[in-house]
Amino acid sequence: MTSQVRGSQLARLLGQWHALPGRRRNPDYAALAGAVRGLLADGRLPLGVRLPAERELAEALRISRTTVTAAYRELRDSGHLASRRGAGSWTMLPGTHRVASTGLWTPHDDRDMIDLGVAALAAPPELLSAARAATEDLPRYLGGAGYHPTGIVELREAVAHGYTARGLPTSPDQIMVTNGTQHALDLVLRLTLVPGGNVLVESPSYPNALAALGARRARISTHGLAGREPGWDADLLLGSLRQTRPKLAYLIPDFQNPTGHLMPAELRERLVATAHATGIDLVVDESFVDLPLDGTPVPPPTASFDRHSRVVSIGGMSKPFWGGLRIGWVRASAPQVQRLAAARVGVDMASPVLDQLVAVHLLAAAPTIVAARRRQLAAQRDTLLDALAERLPDWRVTVPRGGVTLWAELDGPISSALARAAEEAGVRLAPGPRFGLDGTLERFLRLPFTLPATDLVEAVARIAAVRYDLDRAGLPPWREPAVIA
Template identity: 65%
Template sequence: MAGTVRGSQLARLLGGWQGAGRAGGPEYARLAAAVRGLLTDGRLALGVRLPAERELAQALGLSRTTVTAAYRTLRESGHLTSRRGAGSWTALPSGHRVGTSGLWGPIEDDDTIDLGQAALPAPPELTAAVAAAAEDLPPYLTGAGYHPMGLAVLREAVAREYTERGLPTLPDQIMITAGVSHALDLVLRLLVAPGQRVLLEAPTYPNALTAVVASRARVIGYALGDAGWDSDLLLSTVRDARARLAYLIPDFHNPTGHLMETALRERLPAAAHAVGTDVVVDESFADLRLDGPELPPAVATFDRAARVLTIGGMSKPYWGGLRIGWVRAATSVTARLAAARVAVDMSSPVLDQLVGAHLLGARQQVVAARRAELTARRDTLVAALRAHLPEWRFVVPHGGLSLWVELDAPVSSALARAVEELGVRVAAGPRFGADGTMERFLRLPYTLPEADLVEAVRRLAQARESLDRVPVRQLRAPAIVA
């Protein structure tokens, strides 16, 4: 069981639920759709016990009959299981699964335009890399297959890439992981004790936020502005927070697309070192510069005290199905990480690592094709938004995989629920924050074919218009308890 949500808490999560779904419809149906929407965008976990019908009715200012009917609808659709006298718990309908984005969806959902994931399909070079890796495999078959640090051939390839970027790196400074999220999880296990502070940007990558919360750390937020990081404000936040760890995405930040300037990268490690904060730099998007200025030096270039741990991987520029990530850090740190890793999963698959090494050998060809493809798709998405939703605001990023769009009203969650009924899945803004805010924002990846992007925007415009046609009941103000 994932816990219990009180009526007042669920009311806050639901926000402007009266606008959920298509215009009109019974109030109980819109309430049920709103709860399903919370499950869809990951803001309400599976196995959570919902408040009693009377309690939720009071929190929402509704009749108990309306809430009873909404719960019945959720039970019928498989999103709620109940036991008489015990309560009701959120569930996953039969025939659905949790996707790679953390959102649930039907197993057969080929007709859905999925903008919930900022990810690309595999490049054509993958097939040749798999064949070459299979030829390289026999010498490894005589051993046990456990390599906690990762295969030497892959660690050498990753170290060589860092060195070519101007950051001299030894293979022993690299530990291979099962993706970037796995890398962060291992770092949190090693460096952060329950109750210690972890500094995160707001907004930030949802799975990173989930990992920090799961480690039972205290989340300290730094709010990004329209132009990205305010240097003095970020450095003063680092000094004042005195966090054990800071997790930052300086290279085409997810979800905003911002690129941190060189001057701030230069000052950050020393400021963190002065207060005992280690800095985890996520470089997942560093290869995906589309235009604009050249990529600044890596943050670790300016590290003089082994305070910067860089994590990266092959999911974004290559393929998410190839679970290859890494940590670049001081050799003493990677050795400790490898020792901690043995208690978790021993090592990454040997064949996958060999495939990764061959793909890195084709890096120039793969990345060049990705950049050209993404540039065209980004420009198509930008043009479609300006044509169909001109009141939405955004900064066109010079790299990465998505736009961070400011809506014309705080309706992100309601819009996500409404447009899903039209066959489009999006990640609402609150998924990217720790406190349920960011209802004015929506992340829109430009990773799908151009025709799909144009159609998705057309349906988003239709869903946005439908929200204005739904009369919204004001929630009753909560009583003040002194």
Template identity: 75%
Template sequence: MTSTVRGTQLARLLGQWHSLPGRHRSPDYVALAAAVRGLLSDGRLPLGVRLPAERELAESLAVSRTTVSAAYRTLRESGHLTSRRGAGSWTTLPNGHRVATSGLWAAGDDRDVIDLGVAAHRAPDELLGAAQAAVNEDLPRYLGSAGYHPTGLVELRDAVAAGYTARGVATSAEQILITAGTQQALDLVLRLSVPAGSPVLVEAPTYPNALAALSARRARIATHGLDTATGWDAEMLLGALRQGRPRCAYVIPEFHNPTGHLMDAGLRERLVATAHAAGTELIVDESFVDLQLDGDEMPPPVAVFDRHSRVVSIGGMSKAYWGGLRIGWVRASAPLVQRLAAIRVGVDMASPVLEQLVGVRLLEQSERIVAARRTELRTRRDVLIDALREHLPEWTFTVPGGGVMLWCELDGPISSALARAAEDVDVRLAPGPRFGLDGTLERFLRLPFTLPEGTLVEAVKRIASVRYDLDRGIRPSWRSPAVIA
């Protein structure tokens, strides 16, 4: 699935390429080539995308064709562009460089380490009471049965359906499948919808474990780049759907992981319409939908605009409640839910009854639990921002209106080196390349603000100390990275 970027689109991505640092010392073609390489390394320009013809780009940039031709030649020489007569030129990385896309490694249980690789919270105070009530009051009525409920307990499905209805999407329990977390929800949908070798479109950056699930399905992954400051480029996202006509597209419209962006209502509506026209199924990850921290009103769910059963929504209780409570779900048409349940029987039969009952009890207290979580996160976000501005002022970021993380642009392509160095001061980080494909995003780092305020400040101080060690050429020893969630 090779998509094409038009001259006007690439010109918009390049922005003020002729004013980049060092521009006054470089010929135009050198500066243009460097700007394209920067887009590739930051993940804003996907790999494998066909660039516009030389004449088209020259007209869009208001430069000579000779300048574009020389820039393309420079990119070919550096390994960032591959050209074939009659077929055009498409983006690559030099020397076949690739990194693994799973981003998943086993983490130790070292309590002295500040773990900023996992964007998740401690359990809410209400969990223990909910578990006790579930055991004493709810569980006994299920003990006389076999305990297998492939689609989930009806009371939990009712509660999840009621949540969607309250957000403006009329939903019945028959449209809900309960899963062992949001990751299993995604895995089941991919098992049903993505045969091996199918083209799939994802955002760049995106959630690492989604990339792992797609790689396990042997999907052909194409990316749409998100701008660090503004989020989705509507023209390029919808163009990628029209040109590539992927089997599925995986998107995170609510407080995107890792950038924190919130997709506006207009783009949501256009996304659904374009996906329908392209024959693409939308997989919408709503993991962070409950965690709005600023603003008055949330955009409607993507499923509001679905008239043709092209939208499958997935979500769960990990982010707003607790990751240790493995409760997730799929919202789809009732026939699709039944097909997913049939696949699920061959995976793990059903979710644990007791955990589902605890989930029901927590959802009954959702207004109080989520409000407390939002207040806590708002405070911690602001503390993290203040610490970064004090100790790492060269780093930039857009303050998210919700979610649990900052997506920081660093002062150099040092993300992986910084993550390795941080382990020597007992801080685990999620470096930018874990959120993309093929070694890009080295200028970025995801920092969650789920830990206590004092811990966040201490973590930033330690990160700052090793950041400056990198400038002095100190090389840390390698350690295995942590789970990224």
């Protein structure tokens, strides 16, 4: 079912469209058409959405219907709108151009490369002591086969305790340990989504989640996030759920990747209520929930508003601890966990016992480890912000209150070209289109602040030099995409 945007909703997305660059040189209809194209390019207005009728939009914008008619005509002429008499008009891109998000991984051993494609920290010093302690615990497991499809009980108890401490009472039977958060998502999709099923995701979103949905041949619709806080437009998000009624929605409410937005508690509650009313399952990715910065309070877990097992939460050790420790988990109802375990047997049987024991010891030391991570990330974030303000002052960045990434709005639709040129200068970037579905988001770039401060300053200096060369040198040659995490 096609989603529709109402006149009042589109007017809110358009904002001060009269004040856009070049407005005084263009007639009203051209400025309006340009503003709509900008929303499509940013991913805030999804493709395949039916726009409001001309009269409705004219009333919402308080302009003449003639102006809207001319703007729609220009959008059709430029290939951004398709219309059918009596049925309405739908958003599109010229030539049906689409860019898939593959999440492709390629090795690279260049030590001079500053890799800003991976949003993850190096291992904490406590990892070695946790590994030593885990080896001392290992003998008591050696007498068995070593297969624990839902995870060893000590780790499930530790994860359940973490949820309970956040205000969501949880038992070990509601936890399934996986080989990382991506594995958790894959198992949930295997259980809940038939091939070709409808899914709603945010735009932008995590590339590897989009790749997992693509592997299930999911039919994906998007909710475009705004640059300002809180990011989600409640009216548009809940309206999209009611109109499209997807089988499930994949959302990142806690310091969203890549924007860093934090979903308010009120919207979480309304989101769950809407899911209950429409029969939609919610997959909530909590990868960054442990990383609030500057003392930002984190709202209650989305699942705390759930009374009918509509919310499945996934998380893991990669972001607050270390990506090399492939430990993730699913938090769901006990019957759902048992069904996940049954589905898992055909995939990988169980997670490594030794890795799980390491995770138990790291979680026991989490208050100390995570507090140090937060201080480190806050300092590195501020360093990156200062470097951008000095070297690339025309870029606009909303300061994230948590997580590990900045979502930068560039001074033009140059993200992919900039990424290709930057790699030649020794900086690997994750361009905006990798976080979307349709070749949009070219005016955006994700910049993680997980590297040491000196690397971040040097990276910005190289990016700035490349940026100013782009206008003179033209587009660099195509290169294969690399690691984004």
